[in-house]
Amino acid sequence: MPRLNHVAIVVEDLEAALPFFRDLLGLPLARVADAPAEQVRVAFFPMEGGEIELVQPTDPESGVAKFLARRGPGLHHICVEVEDLDGTLKRLREAGVQLIHESPLVGSDGTRYAFIHPRSAFGVLVELYERASGA
Numbered sequence: 035m036p037r038l039n040h041v042a043i044v045v046e047d048l049e050a051a052l053p054f055f056r057d058l059l060g061l062p063l064a065r066v067a068d069a070p071a072e073q074v075r076v077a078f079f080p081m082e083g084g085e086i087e088l089v090q091p092t093d094p095e096s097g098v099a100k101f102l103a104r105r106g107p108g109l110h111h112i113c114v115e116v117e118d119l120d121g122t123l124k125r126l127r128e129a130g131v132q133l134i135h136e137s138p139l140v141g142s143d144g145t146r147y148a149f150i151h152p153r154s155a156f157g158v159l160v161e162l163y164e165r166a167s168g169a
């Protein structure tokens with residue numbers, strides 16, 4: 035069964051957003067980390083069926099900062115798990131889908147990931163995570 039890994043929400047100030055999700059909604063905060071390669075700071079709240087990711091831009095020139103300036107805080111991307119990221123990207127490329135990353139990137143925890151441009155995904159930014167083998 036395909037899995038939704040996370041839904042991401044862009045915020046102006048991560049620290050200011052944490053109390054709503056952690057204290058008022060009661061969601062467990064798993065981790066807060068800088069992702070310098072993506073020019074963001076992120077927080078993850080694991081839930082049954084997928085996580086919520088909060089994303090704060092750390093560079094005013096980044097795509098995330100531009101999104102925030104144009105649209106304000108709100109839903110930013112969804113992340114779907116795939117078993118074979120290279121094969122999935124190849125299939126998407128061959129179908130004419132606009133990829134943001136031609137080849138997978140590697141997150142600080144070793145997760146391989148890539149993004150599909152919202153122009154090719156019905157207005158939604160889609161992130162793909164490669165599911166760890168055996169997960």
Ligand SMILES: CC[C@H](C(=O)O)C(=O)SCCNC(=O)CCNC(=O)[C@H](O)C(C)(C)COP(=O)(O)OP(=O)(O)OC[C@H]1O[C@@H](n2cnc3c(N)ncnc32)[C@H](O)[C@@H]1OP(=O)(O)O
Nearest residue numbers: 069072074097098100101110111134141149152157158159
């Ligand atoms: C380690 C990863 C971490 C994790 O999950 O573990 C993360 O999730 S990090 C999250 C932050 N990283 C990213 O978002 C990387 C992918 N995003 C980008 O590369 C850019 O933000 C991009 C290309 C989506 C937009 O950047 P930019 O505005 O410079 O690009 P374009 O001029 O090519 O496109 C502008 C066009 O796209 C629309 N847009 C932008 N962001 C979104 C969005 N999140 N959802 C829907 N649409 C979006 C924007 O409105 C423009 O539309 P247009 O109709 O052309 O005016």
Ligand SMILES: [Co+2]
Nearest residue numbers: 042087113161
């Ligand atoms: Co994400």
